[in-house]
Amino acid sequence: MTEPLEKFFEFLRFASISTDPEYAKDVRNCADWLVSHLQGIGLKTELHETAGHPLVVARNEHVEGKKTVLIYGHYDVQPVDPVELWDSPPFEPEIRDGKIWARGSTDNKGQMFAHICGVEEMLKRDGELPVNLIFLFEGEEEVGSQNLKPFLEQHKDELACDIIAVSDTGMVAQGVPTMGYGLRGIAACEVILKGPSGDLHSGVYGGAVANPATAVAQLVATLHEEYGKVAVEGFYDHVRPLEEWEREMWAKVPNTSDDDIRQQTGAAEVYGEAGYSSAERLWARPTAEVNGIGGGYQGEGTKTVLPAEAFAKLTFRLVPDQDPADIMQKVKSHLERHLPAGVEMELEIGHDGKAYYCDPHSPYGQAAQRALKQAFGADPVLIREGGSIPIIQDMKEILGVDTLMLGLALPDCQIHAPNENFYVENFEAGIRLNQELLRQIGSSEN
16 A cells, blocks of 8 residues: 555544534544644644634745645544444445545545645655645534634634635546536525424314414425426526536536436436526526425324424525525515414524635636646536535635635545545545646746
8 A cells, every 4th residue: 555545544544523522532633643744744734723623724834926825625524324334444444446435535534635645745756835835624614614714714814825725526427527616505494383382183173273294395385386496586586697608518517417317316307497407407506405394293103193383494505696694584585475374483594605606717727727637637627516615605705715626526435425435546636636736826827
């Protein structure tokens, strides 16, 4: 095994699960290991305490006149449950079929460690970097990065940079270098409908009082028109239309056809807003999703109960120019307007984050595309991501610079699920990508 892989395996063995307090020591030990490793490769490294898990910041010697690149990543990981579905222990990494199997192998330890290895190799070979480098690694991405935004605001002068690079996104297919230039935003809420003061016998009272479980189904059904178009009044007022070049490019992106989506998901048919391809709906159209719905008896058999309350958990994926607060106000008005008779509604507002967008044809975007082509030996594709990484928009607003999203994750990497994996080939390509990216940016005229 190569030295980079050996060190990577050390990194993977830390059970740095940020959401579970029982693993707080493991998260801290992982952060301490990172500090030691980054110092060992010649970077000035600091561990910053937060109200939660620590941040790690490392940098090389600053040289006036050089571009400054900030590379972001996170060392925390998702829980491993259900552990019985793993084919090998989640924190005992191993290589099978050309893949590294372990929790965090892709999300995000593998992708961020490839950048670290790239910098280490360049320092050993050249003695210096072509740019001023800042590594910013957090331990709370999987729990919402609550302490990173305040840190950015408090340290924005020290974190001043020309461009940010993040590898925490995906490739559309093996061997197809992929650059992301957009992310959907998100707004979340929970709707709780209350009827009688307690559960009732459905034979004695059914037909005389409203059933909250029926009412929540009726209310949720008002969120969509035919084929999934969102029926919330004013929902599309600020939606930015697709550019023609985007539609032309995305039509050629591999692994995103309707047949591909069916195979990836196991769904009988694709479904969504009319007039758009699956890729266009995933990357550039907003949605309203029911993430959970329930109320009443959930056990085996029948219990003739009329439940006192029912709920629905909703999220809205947003696109550039949609504001989460504005959307949530429109959702609230819609729900109040369509609330069935006989029940009362409580609305609990959850987390949110704005969509992110940058110009992929900017000088830095072009430098990233050249680096991708050099690292993978193929022309890159340009996509937007359907998911949300709210901290990227926060970094743009606070630090005033764009982020290049250079993903190395494949559709079958099973992040957040049992048997998470990362291709060895992609880990090695990520090392090459890091070095080529720093060279391209360092020699850029912009």
